Amino acid sequence: MSQSPLLLQLIEALRCLPGVGPKSAQRMAFHLLERDRKGASILSDSLQQAVDHIGHCSQCRTLSETEICGYCSDSRRNDELLCIVETPSDVLAINQAADFNGKYFVLMGHLSPLDGIGPAELGLGLLEERLKEGGVKELILATNPTVEGETTAHYISEMAAEYQVVSTRLAHGIPLGGELEYIDGGTLAHAFSGRQKLL
Amino acid sequence: MSQSPLLLQLIEALRCLPGVGPKSAQRMAFHLLERDRKGASILSDSLQQAVDHIGHCSQCRTLSETEICGYCSDSRRNDELLCIVETPSDVLAINQAADFNGKYFVLMGHLSPLDGIGPAELGLGLLEERLKEGGVKELILATNPTVEGETTAHYISEMAAEYQVVSTRLAHGIPLGGELEYIDGGTLAHAFSGRQKLL
Numbered sequence: 139m140s141q142s143p144l145l146l147q148l149i150e151a152l153r154c155l156p157g158v159g160p161k162s163a164q165r166m167a168f169h170l171l172e173r174d175r176k177g178a179s180i181l182s183d184s185l186q187q188a189v190d191h192i193g194h195c196s197q198c199r200t201l202s203e204t205e206i207c208g209y210c211s212d213s214r215r216n217d218e219l220l221c222i223v224e225t226p227s228d229v230l231a232i233n234q235a236a237d238f239n240g241k242y243f244v245l246m247g248h249l250s251p252l253d254g255i256g257p258a259e260l261g262l263g264l265l266e267e268r269l270k271e272g273g274v275k276e277l278i279l280a281t282n283p284t285v286e287g288e289t290t291a292h293y294i295s296e297m298a299a300e301y302q303v304v305s306t307r308l309a310h311g312i313p314l315g316g317e318l319e320y321i322d323g324g325t326l327a328h329a330f331s332g333r334q335k336l337l
Numbered sequence: 338m339s340q341s342p343l344l345l346q347l348i349e350a351l352r353c354l355p356g357v358g359p360k361s362a363q364r365m366a367f368h369l370l371e372r373d374r375k376g377a378s379i380l381s382d383s384l385q386q387a388v389d390h391i392g393h394c395s396q397c398r399t400l401s402e403t404e405i406c407g408y409c410s411d412s413r414r415n416d417e418l419l420c421i422v423e424t425p426s427d428v429l430a431i432n433q434a435a436d437f438n439g440k441y442f443v444l445m446g447h448l449s450p451l452d453g454i455g456p457a458e459l460g461l462g463l464l465e466e467r468l469k470e471g472g473v474k475e476l477i478l479a480t481n482p483t484v485e486g487e488t489t490a491h492y493i494s495e496m497a498a499e500y501q502v503v504s505t506r507l508a509h510g511i512p513l514g515g516e517l518e519y520i521d522g523g524t525l526a527h528a529f530s531g532r533q534k535l536l
Contacts, residue, residue, distance in 0.1 A: 154376030177353030
């Protein structure tokens with residue numbers, strides 16, 4: 139092989155990125171080496187720093203470089219509302235889109251007994267302690283609308299009921315800008331049974 | 338902002354990769370931190386090593402971590418054939434596809450006076466010295482079939498003629514597996530005028 143070994147190593151390493159195959163990895167490697175060596179150095183540093191310092195928040199389990207994350211330590215946020223999500227990217231999505239002012243709890247997955255993911259792996263013990271302490275008035279269950287997500291939401295709502303905490307689930311229905319013609323039957327049925335009074 | 342600053346820094350840094358926008362960068366960052374921290378560390382090291390050690394071959398100008406690259410130092414390759422390409426990725430492409438056993442010369446671009454890229458920027462002085470030394474019998478001009486690529490090929494072929502070196506250009510025509518109906522007029526005209534005897 140006449141190709142530079144370091145270059146081949148870089149192309150191989152780039153393939154750990156999701157959605158990057160051999161051709162894209164090659165294009166990225168050549169782009170960085172020919173046109174953006176400074177960007178490559180910065181990326182190298184950022185990756186190492188992120189891997190070394192980012193762990194999980196001890197209260198809500200989201201990715202954080204501090205013991206308590208920025209959401210949990212923010213005193214302007216309402217402690218009485220707790221939004222349960224599956225991943226840290228869901229936190230980011232809700233934060234960018236919704237006018238939500240409460241706190242988060244990140245499961246880092248969903249119940250999936252076949253994969254060995256039970257209540258302990260999702261940190262539900264930590265969540266139960268928080269419910270026991272009181273203070274939380276409403277759990278907003280924002281797990282994904284999949285079979286596993288629904289099961290997880292159901293399990294947590296039963297736990298919440300033991301501590302007299304109200305659970306709510308995000309509304310299902312027609313997405314904004316969607317056309318009725320192209321919406322799947324399940325969503326349409328949900329939207330029908332969940333119809334609301336206009337005035 | 339409640340989001341971890343190191344995480345935001347990583348998402349921003351990932352955007353230096355070609356074809357990666359804000360959403361992909363976010364997905365990559367979460368994937369690496371949640372599921373592939375080892376891959377992220379390896380990628381960080383590979384990037385730093387590549388940036389620190391990969392320079393250009395002093396003979397053919399391709400990317401190489403050694404003074405003379407693997408192609409130029411390979412004594413089994415034929416010194417009499419010299420293939421001129423625009424970028425190191427073209428070297429890789431030709432090497433993977435064609436049964437070419439000569440050496441390469443990488444321009445790292447094409448003539449483009451408006452962008453300030455003239456013969457000096459493409460290392461044509463280095464190429465001229467090589468032609469002057471003798472030894473090279475044929476220059477294969479494999480620049481891209483664009484206006485700039487054609488101009489560059491023409492310029493180099495005139496230089497080669499001064500030293501009585503034959504220049505050839507890659508054949509234009511219908512790509513394998515292409516359908517006549519969908520091929521652009523220019524290519525079809527080229528394929529017609531360049532038709533060859535079958536037997």
